[in-house]
Amino acid sequence: MEYTPEVVRRFDSPPRAGELQAGLPGLVSGEAEDRTLQVWVRFQLQVIDGVVRAARFAAFGCPHTVAAASRAAERLEGGLVSNVARLDMRAIELELGVPVEKRGKLLRIEDALAACAAPRTGK
Amino acid sequence: MSAEIYLDYAATSPLDPAVTAAMSDCLAREFGNPSSQHPAGKRARALVETARAEVAARVGAAPERIFFTSGATEANNLALKGALARRGERAHLVTSTIEHRSVLDAARALEEGGVAVTYVPADALGRVAPDDVARALRADTALVSIMHVNNETGVVQDIAAIGALCRARGIPLHVDAAQSVGKVPLDLGASAVALCSLTAHKVCGPKGVGALYVAAGVSLAPQMHGGEQEHGLRAGTLATHQVVGMGKAYALADAAREGPRLAALRDALWRRLAAIPGARPNGDPDRRAPHVLNVTFPGVEGESLRLALRDLAVSAGSACAADSPEASHVLTGMGLTDVLAASSLRFSVGRFTTEAEIDRAAERVAAEVGRLRALGAGAPEWCGAEALPRSKDLR
Numbered sequence: 001m002e003y004t005p006e007v008v009r010r011f012d013s014p015p016r017a018g019e020l021q022a023g024l025p026g027l028v029s030g031e032a033e034d035r036t037l038q039v040w041v042r043f044q045l046q047v048i049d050g051v052v053r054a055a056r057f058a059a060f061g062c063p064h065t066v067a068a069a070s071r072a073a074e075r076l077e078g079g080l081v082s083n084v085a086r087l088d089m090r091a092i093e094l095e096l097g098v099p100v101e102k103r104g105k106l107l108r109i110e111d112a113l114a115a116c117a118a119p120r121t122g123k
Numbered sequence: 124m125s126a127e128i129y130l131d132y133a134a135t136s137p138l139d140p141a142v143t144a145a146m147s148d149c150l151a152r153e154f155g156n157p158s159s160q161h162p163a164g165k166r167a168r169a170l171v172e173t174a175r176a177e178v179a180a181r182v183g184a185a186p187e188r189i190f191f192t193s194g195a196t197e198a199n200n201l202a203l204k205g206a207l208a209r210r211g212e213r214a215h216l217v218t219s220t221i222e223h224r225s226v227l228d229a230a231r232a233l234e235e236g237g238v239a240v241t242y243v244p245a246d247a248l249g250r251v252a253p254d255d256v257a258r259a260l261r262a263d264t265a266l267v268s269i270m271h272v273n274n275e276t277g278v279v280q281d282i283a284a285i286g287a288l289c290r291a292r293g294i295p296l297h298v299d300a301a302q303s304v305g306k307v308p309l310d311l312g313a314s315a316v317a318l319c320s321l322t323a324h325k326v327c328g329p330k331g332v333g334a335l336y337v338a339a340g341v342s343l344a345p346q347m348h349g350g351e352q353e354h355g356l357r358a359g360t361l362a363t364h365q366v367v368g369m370g371k372a373y374a375l376a377d378a379a380r381e382g383p384r385l386a387a388l389r390d391a392l393w394r395r396l397a398a399i400p401g402a403r404p405n406g407d408p409d410r411r412a413p414h415v416l417n418v419t420f421p422g423v424e425g426e427s428l429r430l431a432l433r434d435l436a437v438s439a440g441s442a443c444a445a446d447s448p449e450a451s452h453v454l455t456g457m458g459l460t461d462v463l464a465a466s467s468l469r470f471s472v473g474r475f476t477t478e479a480e481i482d483r484a485a486e487r488v489a490a491e492v493g494r495l496r497a498l499g500a501g502a503p504e505w506c507g508a509e510a511l512p513r514s515k516d517l518r
Contacts (some may be wrong), residue, residue: 060499
């Protein structure tokens with residue numbers, strides 16, 4: 001498997017990896033998994049006044065999954081929570097050079113973000 | 124990123140300088156065809172026969188029972204297809220589920236041609252029970268093929284017991300011994316083994332050369348046609364320098380001398396890795412070749428583990444396809460889940476492995492397993508989450 005330098009950089013030291021402190025106001029989370037693809041992703045967002053103030057992720061998955069989740073968390077910060085489920089994962093896929101055969105794993109990232117956003121969308 | 128540490132001797136090994144010298148000398152001086160009758164050919168023939176004697180001596184065989192091939196894969200194909208071809212479509216083959224692909228794929232090709240094949244499973248420790256082999260035998264069984272040392276786990280199968288039960292029923296036993304030479308004793312002449320596949324490149328010899336031991340009285344149909352080389356069993360001009368390299372490698376590969384050192388290195392590595400929570404070795408610890416250590420690290424995704432440890436030359440416990448990971452058939456055959464099989468690594472030490480490399484490798488594995496587990500903190504049980512440490516922010 002070949003990896004772009006950006007995937008390797010994010011895999012070696014992934015920005016936004018980890019957890020937000022329990023009890024923070026406006027904390028929401030969502031996760032998704034696919035055992036067949038051996039991938040699990042969880043996002044935690046701190047949402048205040050409809051804006052994502054902080055985002056963190058955890059992942060059991062391949063390097064592309066880790067890198068894409070890291071980039072997704074970065075992109076979410078500062079944006080409207082109503083846009084979380086509409087994050088353009090295709091753009092991240094292209095930006096990171098994720099091979100098409102990994103698209104199924106990136107779909108789990110979308111699922112986790114959708115789960116994150118579900119309780120707040122429309123509020 | 125530090126310099127690569129090579130711990131993949133079960134995949135292949137660097138040439139011993141003495142082998143390089145012998146091969147270089149041959150390449151520089153002796154270009155003759157060993158089948159030619161003129162002096163150049165006769166000199167090449169003499170080198171081939173010296174190498175044949177060196178190989179034979181290492182495995183306890185008579186030189187005339189050694190037939191050179193391009194490697195163990197060809198030897199395995201020649202053994203299975205050559206033995207079954209003489210018996211026709213109604214023949215039956217017994218092998219195990221944990222064989223090397225060169226045996227399993229040859230068996231499947233024979234199945235497509237009408238040969239019946241029974242695949243004997245291994246137990247949780249990677250052992251193929253002789254009793255299970257005995258139960259698989261039929262009146263029309265023409266060959267049993269069981270490997271000696273498993274290439275993924277290092278487990279040494281009980282070839283003596285399997286050979287005895289085959290001999291009692293008059294069934295030839297083929298043994299893939301690609302991982303054995305220089306690691307565990309082989310005395311084919313005193314065994315019940317009828318056919319044995321050998322290779323050079325696992326013992327600091329060259330790639331592209333191997334051999335098949337064929338016991339006296341065992342009949343094989345050639346699978347390569349086009350000449351009378353190797354007494355008509357394997358057509359094609361012998362690569363004299365490769366054969367010379369194999370002979371030299373086998374002359375140097377003394378299990379009694381090297382085995383204890385390799386076992387000490389392997390055990391030192393395991394002592395260090397055992398400190399990683401949840402790490403567990405695969406394979407019967409009482410029946411393992413000295414050079415292989417296969418370890419599962421629960422809670423770590425396999426592809427990520429391999430990229431994280433790219434400064435270590437080690438092998439995965441699985442062949443990972445990008446979107447649908449294909450788990451190691453050996454480890455899943457021993458009962459591991461696909462996820463745990465993918466979370467496994469095979470470390471294999473060899474002649475040039477140092478204690479410092481073992482220490483450094485263990486440090487790197489511990490660090491990366493810890494990092495990746497923290498990255499997946501909170502993952503569900505199927506990821507091996509029972510071994511995960513308490514979550515923390517990695518930033």
